[in-house]
Amino acid sequence: MRFLLSTIGSRGDFQPLLALGLLLREQGCDVRLCAPPDFRELAGGLPFVPIGPPLTARTPRPATQLELFASIAETVATQFATLREAGADRDVIVGCNQIQVAAPSVAELLGTRYVFADFSPVVLPSPHHAPVPLPGMPPADPSVDNRTLWQREAARRTAMWGPALNEQRVAAGLAPVEDVLGHVVTDHPVLAADPALAPWVTPADLAVTQTGAWLPADDRPLSAELTDFLAAGEPPVYFGFGSMASPRVTGAAMLEAARALGHRAIVLRGWAGLDAAGDDCLTVTETNLQALFPHVAAVVHHGGSGTTTTAALSGVPQVVVPHLYDQFYFADRVRELGIGVTHTATDSLTDSLKLALQPEVATRARSIAPSIRRVGAQTAADHLTHPPY
Missing domain, CATH: 3.40.50.2000 (Glycogen Phosphorylase B;)
Incomplete structure (x- = not known):
């Protein structure tokens, strides 16, 4: 056909x-x-x-x-x-x-x-x-x-x-x-x-x-830089906002939230060209999220259907920062399922991330993961x- x-x-x-x-x-x-x-x-x-x-x-x-x-x-x-x-x-x-x-x-x-x-x-x-x-x-x-x-x-x-x-x-x-x-x-x-x-x-x-x-059937290996960064300490927090040209959260705010809770950070540049500097932070342009997410402590993202599904499949807690359209629906679903939290404009990103990193959220995220279809x-x-x- x-x-x-x-x-x-x-x-x-x-x-x-x-x-x-x-x-x-x-x-x-x-x-x-x-x-x-x-x-x-x-x-x-x-x-x-x-x-x-x-x-x-x-x-x-x-x-x-x-x-x-x-x-x-x-x-x-x-x-x-x-x-x-x-x-x-x-x-x-x-x-x-x-x-x-x-x-x-x-x-x-x-x-x-x-x-x-x-x-x-x-x-x-x-x-x-x-x-x-x-x-x-x-x-x-x-x-x-x-x-x-x-x-x-x-x-x-x-x-x-x-x-x-x-x-x-x-x-x-x-x-x-x-x-x-x-x-x-x-x-x-x-x-x-x-x-x-x-x-x-x-x-x-x-x-x-x-x-x-x-x-996608993505079998790309993680880069040596990313693999070395993951191996150098405890699981970091991933921040990525995909095609959001003007994310509600800056790179500096992302790094501040991760550091406040004792975590390193991985930041995806995305269409906004996000950047964050420091020995405890790695900025990436492109990577295999299916391979990366199982190795992070939490995923902070905009609530796109693909990222939300990939994070749910990986069994890691999520902080969803919705910007438009159906992203608010996926943020609600993550919250309703107990696999993460919704970050609103009036919330502190540190507080939202802290809630997502609670042990019960990680347990729930792991329990939901096997039900996500591949x-x-x-x-x-x-x-x-x-x-x-």
């Missing part, structure tokens, strides 16, 4: 898609990736088609309303053009990230099967939870039932994306769509999240297939190559 796996999200969206793509290739499938140009070097030898501008080139200031609508029209036009060419010879288009609104339309135009996948249950419509507010938007009104909130969210998405999407659809000879959210998500999406960590609650209106998280990508591959519908 010939697959196009596409996203316009951050590395947290790209990495799982890559894990799935590499596994499908091992099974003899022809796989092509489509993602922002930032990730070309990470494609693992799979054919790669860039879509849109680099994520790192985005302006840090909020867009004006006029700029927002102009960028939406440009984004949708780029999606149509890129995906139409990249998917022309494909049997299946897998689209991740709900901003990628053109993927189902392109699949319809090409007569190709379309599958939508996402990495958190709370971003899918459900009567059991409210829509996740986007950055800058107020939280959902708790006095309104969830179905009504999702209807309002669907109307908002259609008002925002519908004109640009339908302009491209009509130009391609397709009928306009009246519900952009339903068009993108479909009524049978795939949920690439671990059932123990992030369960899909039923009954629900969508026929969701929950596969487990798509974790075969999510394999389950997804089986679902895609042998569809039940």
Whole structure:
């Protein structure tokens, strides 16, 4: 089978898609990736088609309303053009990230099967939870039932994306769509999240297939520098905020919290270019987190689905510092499961880390680890190559 796996999200969206793509290739499938140009070097030898501008080139200031609508029209036009060419010879288009609104339309135009996948249950419509507010938007009104909130969210998405999407659809000879959210998500999406960590609650209106998280098969050894650092003392605390360009916690604050509790620190630079200096601290640019996490005392991170799952699988306590979107959900789940704590804007990072380092949290984290699935990508591959519908 010939697959196009596409996203316009951050590395947290790209990495799982890559894990799935590499596994499908091992099974003899022809796989092509489509993602922002930032990730070309990470494609693992799979054919790669860039879509849109680099994520790192985005302006840090909020867009004006006029700029927002102009960028939406440009984004949708780029999606149509890129995906139409990249998917022309494909049997299946897998689209991740709900901003990628053109993927189902392109699949319809090409007569190709379309599958939508996402990495958190709370971003899918459900009567059991409210829509996740986007950055800058107020939280959902708790006095309104969830179905009504999702209807309002669907109307908002259609008002925002519908004109640009339908302009491209009509130009391609397709009928306009009246519900952009339903068009993108479909009524049978795939949920690439671990059932123990992030369960899909039923009954629900969508026929969701929950596969487990798509974790990469990462066999890279740790660097000699990192191995030597780990061997030189007690387990350090890991700090990493991935693609958060402006983390809520500075490198200095991270090091201060670790030192206050008698721990060394490992800091991942990430997109923010974090840095911390000292003999008791090591800054790294890239490493195998699956290999590293079992050797640290705790993981302090932003609450991305991949990092949260990898830390849970490693059985180490977590301090989640959520910044946006579904990161608040994963922070809540870590707290509810007793495998870590949520750090809020009013908390002391030292106090949060101290709570996470309590023996009972470490015990709970170790007890949960065996329930985290390692075969999510394999389950997804089986679902895609042998569809039940």
